[in-house]
Structures are given as structure tokens and as C-alpha cells.
Amino acid sequence: MIEVKNLLKYYTISGQKLCAAQDVNFSVAKGEMVSIVGHSGSGKTTLLSLIGGLTKPDDGEVFINKQNIWAMDDNSRSEFRNRGISFIYQFASLIPTLTTLENVILPTAFGSERGDFSQKALQLLDKVGMADKTQFYPSQLSGGQQRRVAIARAFINDPQIILADEPTGDLDFETEQEILRLFVDAKNKYKVTFVVVTHDRGIAAAADRQLTMTNGILSAGEGSSD
Numbered sequence: 001m002i003e004v005k006n007l008l009k010y011y012t013i014s015g016q017k018l019c020a021a022q023d024v025n026f027s028v029a030k031g032e033m034v035s036i037v038g039h040s041g042s043g044k045t046t047l048l049s050l051i052g053g054l055t056k057p058d059d060g061e062v063f064i065n066k067q068n069i070w071a072m073d074d075n076s077r078s079e080f081r082n083r084g085i086s087f088i089y090q091f092a093s094l095i096p097t098l099t100t101l102e103n104v105i106l107p108t109a110f111g112s113e114r115g116d117f118s119q120k121a122l123q124l125l126d127k128v129g130m131a132d133k134t135q136f137y138p139s140q141l142s143g144g145q146q147r148r149v150a151i152a153r154a155f156i157n158d159p160q161i162i163l164a165d166e167p168t169g170d171l172d173f174e175t176e177q178e179i180l181r182l183f184v185d186a187k188n189k190y191k192v193t194f195v196v197v198t199h200d201r202g203i204a205a206a207a208d209r210q211l212t213m214t215n216g217i218l219s220a221g222e223g224s225s226d
Contacts, residue, residue, distance in 0.1 A: 001193050002028040002051060002161065007060035009046055009216075020046040021057065022216040030160075031191035033183065035204040038213035044197040045090065047213065048163045051195065052085055053077045064161065082110050086159035088167045092146035094138040100125065101134040104153045117156060124152035127182055129175060143170045151179055155186070162186075164196045168203055180206055 007024040010017055020043040028034050036044050049055035051062055053069045062069050064084070069077055086107075094103045104121040125131050128148040138146055147170055154162055162183075168176040180203060186192040196207060204210050212219050 001030040001032070001065065002195070003063040003066075004051065005061045005063070007047075007050055007062065008058045009043075009050060009055065010058055019043075019216040021050060021060075021218075024060070024216075024218045026211065026218060028193055028195060030193055031187055032209065033187050033194040033196065033207040035196045035198055035207035035210045036213055036218070037198060037201075037204050037210065042213040043216040044213045045165050047218070048087075048165055048195065048197055052087060052163045053081045054087075082107070082157070084160040086154040086157065086162045088151055088154045088162065088164040090165040090169065092138070092143070092150040094146055094149060096138050099135050099137060100130060100141070100149050103138070103149055104156055107153060107157050121152070121156060124155050125149070127178075128152045129178065144172065144175065147171060148175065148179070151182070155182075158190075159192065161193045161195070164194065164198075166198060167196065168198070168200055176200070176203070 004024055004026050007021050008019075009021040010019055012018070024047065036047065038044050046055060050057050053062070057070065067080070069080060072080060095106065098106065101118065101121055104124060105117045108117045122131065122134065125134060128151055130145065130148050130152065133141065133145065141149070147167070151167060154164075168179055171179065183194055184206065187194060194207070196203065198204050
């Protein structure tokens with residue numbers, strides 16, 4: 001499903017060259033959930049962005065379903081990403097002028113499939129405990145509520161892959177467990193593949209496999225995190 005080969009990414013900050021991804025190699029099978037832990041600034045978020053086709057690597061390849069996404073042109077890569085990959089960002093990134101329901105439906109506007117997605121969006125909002133907030137605007141929601149809307153939005157296009165950056169960061173324990181059950185259910189029933197960056201040891205432990213990022217280097221096994 002996902003195969004990363006010799007991935008390399010540098011950033012220059014204040015004249016200093018920093019390596020966010022250093023010769024990263026790993027693969028994720030279809031229907032597998034992999035968690036990535038590590039200190040803040042270790043390169044975890046950059047790695048998600050490289051895998052998802054948002055940040056171009058300085059070297060290396062990313063294959064999804066045996067297709068090299070960085071060999072595609074920008075339009076082809078965007079279309080490929082919209083068809084099969086969803087992101088749950090560290091911040092909810094909701095559109096402030098759209099209601100909760102409209103924010104969940106929004107990704108469908110960029111796909112080829114046409115129709116009314118309202119009922120599906122309502123079902124997803126119900127799964128994340130937001131069925132009573134469909135007509136609320138982001139400014140009327142707490143940070144945790146906004147995150148739940150963002151999680152519902154990630155499922156609207158039936159993605160093959162979900163790349164999640166701290167998906168339960170500001171949720172209470174009960175809601176966190178509900179979201180985890182949603183992820184596991186999608187993985188087991190629909191073979192959705194997850195790569196989850198998290199500081200939460202409970203979420204990390206629930207994954208099929210745990211990796212650690214340290215100064216741009218990815219390794220197997222458990223590591224400390226902030």
C-alpha cells in the first residue's frame with residue numbers, strides 16, 4: 001500500500017541546514033495502522049506531508065499502490081491524493097464561513113463523484129458525537145469539537161489511507177476512545193490504512209506497529225515522546 005524509499009528532506013533555518021527526514025525507509029500494508037512517536041521537532045509531521053504528496057522530498061521515493069507519487073505532475077498528484085488520501089491535521093483547519101455539516105461535505109466538491117453527501121456527513125458527525133452541532137460555525141465550537149468535525153471530514157470520501165497528525169490531541173479521554181474505536185473499525189471492516197503521529201501512548205499502543213522518529217531518523221520500536 002505505502003512504500004517509502006530512501007526519503008530525504010532538508011530545511012534551512014537561520015542559515016542552519018536541518019534534516020527532517022534522513023534516509024527514511026519503511027512500508028505500510030493495506031489495512032494496517034502504524035503509529036509514529038517522537039519528540040517535537042523530530043520530523044514526524046514532515047514525514048506525513050512527504051508521504052501524502054504535500055511536501056516534495058529532496059531525494060527518495062514514495063509509492064502508493066505501486067505508483068510513485070513524486071514522479072507525477074502536480075495536477076495528477078493532487079487528483080490522486082483527493083481520490084485516496086485523507087489528512088487529519090494537528091489543527092482542525094475548518095473553514096470559518098461554513099457550518100459543521102458543510103465543512104464535512106467540502107472535500108466531495110473536489111472529487112469526480114457527484115451527488116448529495118448530506119446523509120453520509122450526518123452519519124459521520126453522529127459517530128464523532130457532533131450530530132447536534134450540524135448548523136454551528138467553527139467559532140461556536142470548542143477546540144475539541146472542531147477536531148471531531150475534522151475527523152468526520154477525513155472519512156467523507158472513503159479514503160484508502162488516512163494520515164493523522166495528533167488526531168486526539170485536545171480530546172477528553174472518553175472522546176479519544178470513541179475516535180480510536182472509529183479508526184480500528186475502519187481499519188478492520190474497510191481495510192483503511194492509517195499512519196498516525198501521536199504523543200499519546202495509548203493511541204500508539206493500539207496500532208499494529210509502532211515506529212519512532214528521532215532527528216529525522218525513523219526506527220522500529222518504542223521511544224520517548226513529549
